[in-house]
Every structure is written in C-alpha cells, then in structure tokens.
Amino acid sequence: MDIAGFCTQSAVIIVAGKGGVGKTTVSAALARTAARSGLSVLIVELEGKSGLTSALGHPELLTYDEVVLSPGGSQAGSPAEDGRAMAEIRARTLTPDDALLEYLVDHGLRRVSKRLVNSGALDVVATAVPGIRDILVLGKVKQLERSRRADVIVVDAPAAGHAITFLTSAQGLLDSARVGPIRTQAADVVELLSDSARCQVVLVTLPEETPVNETVETAYKLEDSVGTSLGPVIVNGIYPHLDHLEADPGEAAAAAGVTLGPGEADALRAAAVFRRRREELQAEQVDRLADGLPLPQLWLPHLFTTELGLREVDQLADALAAGLERLPEVMAGPGGRSRSAESAS
Ligand SMILES: Nc1ncnc2c1ncn2[C@@H]1O[C@H](COP(=O)(O)OP(=O)(O)OP(=O)(O)O)[C@@H](O)[C@H]1O
Ligand SMILES: [Mg+2]
Secondary structure, three states, X not given: OOHHHHHHOOOEEEEEOOOOOOHHHHHHHHHHHHHHOOOOEEEEEOOXXXXXXXXXXXXXXXXXXXXXXEOOHHHHOOOOHHHOOOOOXXXXXXXXXXXXXXXXXXXXXXXXXXXXXXXOHHHHHHHHOOOHHHHHHHHHHHXXXXXXXXXXXXXXXOOOOHHHHHHHHHHHXXXXXXXXXXXXXXHHHHHHXXXXXXXXXXXXXXXXXXXXXXXXXXXXXXXXXXXXXXXXXXXXXXXXOOOOOXXXXXXXXXXXXXXXXXXXXXXXXXXXXXXXXXHHHHHHHHHXXXXXXXXXEEEEEOOOOOOOOHHHHHHHHHHHHHHHHHOOOOOEOOOOOEHHHHHHO
C-alpha cells in the first residue's frame, strides 16, 4: 500500500495500546513517515510528558498551543521521498480542562469559564457524568479534524485499559443522554470514531503474552461497541534475527584469532541460548496474534539504545514505511470483514 494512501485513508489516526508498549514512539514514527511522504501532521498528545518531544528532537515540553516539531521543506534534515518536500510536523497537548475552557468560551460563557475550570467544576461534573472528559477531548479532536488543521492528525492515546473507556464513553453517553449539548457532542464523537473515512485506530503491542491478549480483546471490543475501523496492528520491539547463534564460541573465537578468557565461552553460549529463546518466544506470540486477530501486522525492530531520539525514530519510520508498502490495498477488520465490503453494505 502507498504510504500517503494509508495516511490519508482517514484524517485521524488514533494510536492505542497497553501502557509502555510504544504508543508515543509509534506516533512519532508514524508522523515522520507521513511527513516524509509530503503530508503535514499534527500530533495530539493527551497526557503531557510523554517523551514525544525528545523522540522528535525537540527541546521543550508540549503545551495546549501548537508548536512546530519539525519544519517542512529542505530544512527538515531528512531526505524527501519521491522528490517531494518533507512536510511540517506540529504537536500540541489536549487536556480535558483546556478543552472544557475552550468549549465554554466558544459557547458564550467566557466570563464564567475560567472560574468554573479553576474551581475544579470539571471534577464535579466528571463524577456526575462519567466519560465527559473523554468526550471533551475527542470533541476537540473532531473540531481539529473538521478544520483540517493538518493532512493527518495522529492522536497518542492514553495508556493502559483507559484506551477502551476513552474510545467507548461517547457511545455510553449517547445511550444515556437524551438531549442537550452533551448528547450532541457525544453523537459527533461517535460519528467520527465509527467513520472509517475519518478515523482509524492503530493498535500497538509487544510480542509478549499479556499485551497480545489485551490487543486481541481491545480490537474486538472497539469494533463491537464503537464500530471503529482498525488499521494494521503494530508489533513493536521485535528482536532482529541473528545468524550464528548456533556457533561454538570457542571455535568462532579461534577462527577470528581471539583467545577467550576463563568462563567467557560459557557466558557467550548462555547469552546465545537466551537470545535464541527470546526470538522463539516472540515468534510464538506473533503467531498467536495472527491467529487471534485477522489484521495485517507491521513489525518494528527493537532498537538497542538507552534513549530513542530522532535518528532512531527515523529508523522505525523506515520500517513502518517498508511494512506499509507490503500491505494489500484492502484491509480486513478483526471480524474478517473487509473495508470495501463494509462500505458496500
Ligand atoms: N522499538 C523500540 N526499540 C527500543 N526501545 C523502544 C522501542 N519502542 C519504544 N521503546 C522505548 O520503550 C519505552 C516506552 O515507549 P513509549 O513511551 O513509546 O511507550 P508508550 O506506550 O507511549 O508508554 P506510556 O503507556 O507510558 O505512554 C521508551 O523508553 C521508548 O524509548
Ligand atoms: Mg506514551
């Protein structure tokens, strides 16, 4: 599949998954991939301090106001693809408090808005109306999408089990609120989440047992309760295959003209066994994921560095682009239905 084609399949790409699996890193890599194919990107970060800015080589934390993380054109420091100039990547945070403030101001309540928000009124409302925070945030995402703030809007979704609540609370509110502005907002959000031409969810997982189980479960829940369209599953942290793990350390050292110290051959042998076992375990989990979820998989390598910066993110962007290029044009949903079949019915 053409990279630009994938990125414009829907204006909003929500990157979701269990805590720590690499959502922020994947959001950054996806943004670079899209920008390199000439599409402007707005990354929306929901939690602050996600590490997004350092992954993209930007020195400061994000705020509610957009900042340019990587300029477009020739200054971008990365080769443009197909002769196209690299497009701009901007980013911002989006918190429920700020979204509420903006909502109130937009609805003629400027005078009370600051006081309401500062007095913690949102906490009171949030207790009375569960899901209101998610609706406020996603309502704002919808507004950004409608105003075409960028060719692609990448949303770095909240961690852990919250992703499901985050994406299903609009439907829940729609079922309970009969009339009023909350219902309108919830309806708009459900409309966005369930329209595959406007929004898709990309699930990120590690090739490990618990994340794989949760990913399969989340995929079906999202499709059943919201009708969200799911993009390919990103399997992050795949150990690159190493040849020669079967080699005898003593013989290999002798062939290379190196003398091993006492115990080194055993240590190397143990390390090789460990690594081989890790690769096997990952392969098992990747198969299990494929059995449980008929969605295409994109694999990202585990990078052996202490901190990921722009160079590493670009390495992951390369892997994403290569994986996307191998994807077929029509992708199946977790229930096995293809998108084109869905839109035809
Ligand atoms: N492919 C990779 N290779 C090596 N390290 C990685 C890779 N992907 C992510 N990491 C590292 O793993 C850690 C977690 O990644 P990241 O912050 O992207 O996860 P997350 O899902 O956004 O976490 P959270 O749920 O806390 O928001 C980070 O330190 C990141 O640099
Ligand atoms: Mg994160």
